[in-house]
Amino acid sequence: MSVDSLLQAIPPLLVYLIVGGVIGIESLGIPLPGEIVLVSAALLSSRHELGVSPLWIAVAGSAGAIVGDSIGYGIGRHHGRSLFDWLGRRFPKHFGPRNVNFAERVFTRWGVLAVFFGRFIALLRIFAGPLAGALKMRYPKFLAANVLGGICWAAGTTFAVYYLGVVAETWLSRFSWIGLAVALVAGLTIGFLVKRKTERMADKYAEEPAD
Incomplete structure (x- = not known):
């Protein structure tokens, strides 16, 4: 069976359930690759013959x-x-003292803004709900930031990747795979730099004396 045939055999509903389920479990505080699943599903939706809707991926996410x-x-x-x-x-790599200290300081300093913008940062994404609850943030404020952040992150990521996938497929049909390789390297480089920046921020907050 070819890759295209295998992809076409995947029911769209299953894709939506996987996206919603993985992101939901990650948001509970369990480190799962929610962003990778969302991006992968959005790329699938750019292949129109697969019948996967970017709108429903955004809704599920x-x-x-x-x-x-x-x-x-x-x-x-x-x-x-x-x-x-x-x-x-259980998860020392993700919830070690350095990361917990970093997240707590960010939430203490920025409040509901940390809930909104934390959705876009992998390290903070798994902390947002549990830490906001542990710090006794008022639920109406948390819910408003949570809803806005969740929609902006899921919908923004889905449609950005979807349109990039459509453009890439059209462009590659006219040129070559070299452009895709360049774009992939550029994306990985940006992701690495963002990760390094976040790690340096975590180190900085961990070394600061408690208020």
């Missing part, structure tokens, strides 16, 4: 982000800081 963050908020509010002690033992 937004719903997963909003619901997952809200459940994470409730869990964090109920269990408080003990939740992060447990997560630190």
Whole structure:
């Protein structure tokens, strides 16, 4: 079976459920590759013959982000800081003292803005709901930032990748795969630089004395 035949055999509904499910679980505080799943699904939607709708991917991603963050908020509010002690033992790479300290300082300093913009930063994305709950952020403010951030992130990412995929497919049909390789390298480089910047920010916040 060819790759195209395999892709065409995937029901669109399954794609939407996977997107919503993975992003929802990630938003609970469990480190899953939600952004990778969202981008991959958006690329699938740029292949019109597959019947996958970018609109429904955006809806599924937004719903997963909003619901997952809200459940994470409730869990964090109920269990408080003990939740992060447990997560630190289970997922030390993601919930080690340095990352927890960084996220807590960002949330303390920026409040609801950290919930909104945290959706766009991988390190903060898994902290948003549980940490906002643990810090006793008022739920109406959290919900507003959560809804706006989830929709902007999921819909923005989906349609940006969708249109890039459509353009790339048209462009490659006229030129060659060299352009795709260049674009891929550029994207990976930007992602690496953003990750390094976030890590340096985490180190800076971790080294600052507590207020």
